[in-house]
Amino acid sequence: MINSNIIILGCNSSLPTRNFHPTSQILYMRENYFLIDCGEGTQVQLIKAKIKINKIDNIFISHLHGDHYFGLIGILSTYQLLGRKKKLNIFSPKGLKNIINEHLKWSKSKITYPLKFIILSSKKSEKIYDKNNVNIYTIPLKHKIYTNGFLFKEKKKLKNLNIENVNKIKEIKISDYINIKKGKDYIKKNGTKIPNKYLTFKQQKPLSYAFCSDTSYYPKISKYLKNVDLLYHESTFLHKDNILAYKRGHSTSIEAAKIAKLSNVKKLLLGHFSCRFPNIKKFEKEAKKIFNNTIATKSLNNYNL
Numbered sequence: 001m002i003n004s005n006i007i008i009l010g011c012n013s014s015l016p017t018r019n020f021h022p023t024s025q026i027l028y029m030r031e032n033y034f035l036i037d038c039g040e041g042t043q044v045q046l047i048k049a050k051i052k053i054n055k056i057d058n059i060f061i062s063h064l065h066g067d068h069y070f071g072l073i074g075i076l077s078t079y080q081l082l083g084r085k086k087k088l089n090i091f092s093p094k095g096l097k098n099i100i101n102e103h104l105k106w107s108k109s110k111i112t113y114p115l116k117f118i119i120l121s122s123k124k125s126e127k128i129y130d131k132n133n134v135n136i137y138t139i140p141l142k143h144k145i146y147t148n149g150f151l152f153k154e155k156k157k158l159k160n161l162n163i164e165n166v167n168k169i170k171e172i173k174i175s176d177y178i179n180i181k182k183g184k185d186y187i188k189k190n191g192t193k194i195p196n197k198y199l200t201f202k203q204q205k206p207l208s209y210a211f212c213s214d215t216s217y218y219p220k221i222s223k224y225l226k227n228v229d230l231l232y233h234e235s236t237f238l239h240k241d242n243i244l245a246y247k248r249g250h251s252t253s254i255e256a257a258k259i260a261k262l263s264n265v266k267k268l269l270l271g272h273f274s275c276r277f278p279n280i281k282k283f284e285k286e287a288k289k290i291f292n293n294t295i296a297t298k299s300l301n302n303y304n305l
């Protein structure tokens with residue numbers, strides 16, 4: 001894989017069915033494999049998606065409803081069986097560490113690789129990761145229990161030199177390259193400015209991905225989602241069930257589309273579908289009335305940022 005993209009492992013709500021799986025996805029960004037939520041069966045979905053689980057070093061759990069983390073103990077056990085040595089970070093609300101430790105205690109099992117829980121408790125957005133060319137922030141959501149979405153932002157890359165043009169300016173030294181790669185113009189000794197765009201190639205702008213699950217319609221989050229390249233927003237119900245959605249702390253397809261429009265995102269992915277609606281195209285059709293660039297996700301499909 002070269003470009004950032006999202007691989008959906010599961011996009012159904014709590015009841016699993018033959019073709020649908022609970023929430024889990026892999027974000028591939030700048031050579032990182034981030035696992036986002038880990039519903040039951042995530043390991044098997046990873047195998048089907050041909051993703052080696054040992055590539056994952058960071059797991060993000062949005063909240064502690066079972067359909068978002070029941071697959072975790074399985075993955076942690078598999079790492080143990082495979083003799084994992086690398087550190088694994090788990091970002092999650094308070095309580096998950098106790099749940100995992102309780103499992104381990106009663107099965108007289110041990111985890112011998114370094115396992116670090118980063119406990120999230122703030123009700124405000126915070127930066128939780130700043131490494132490997134990516135920044136990650138929480139997005140506080142409005143659900144039945146404490147829940148975060150996550151915003152992943154690529155850092156700006158250094159520009160590639162147009163070496164043919166650089167060589168034409170004899171006085172440019174290798175030690176000047178770093179500033180040119182950072183986007184600075186070159187000022188010659190006689191004061192002439194050589195514009196950066198002459199010395200470098202045009203660069204793709206850093207991409208961003210936002211994951212929002214589970215949440216009621218919550219327009220306040222749009223300030224975190226402004227102009228993101230790809231937004232995944234839950235859409236548990238069709239809009240005819242908007243009152244039920246509100247009562248259960250979920251959103252409808254129309255509400256997800258309203259958030260996408262309000263936030264001026266480029267593309268919207270819908271997911272977390274209730275199994276009462278087997279035809280997921282209905283979600284897409286409904287959302288497109290408000291926000292045209294919408295896709296109802298399917299398990300094991302990839303979507304580019």
Ligand SMILES: [Zn+2]
Binds near residue numbers: 063214
């Ligand atoms: Zn939930």
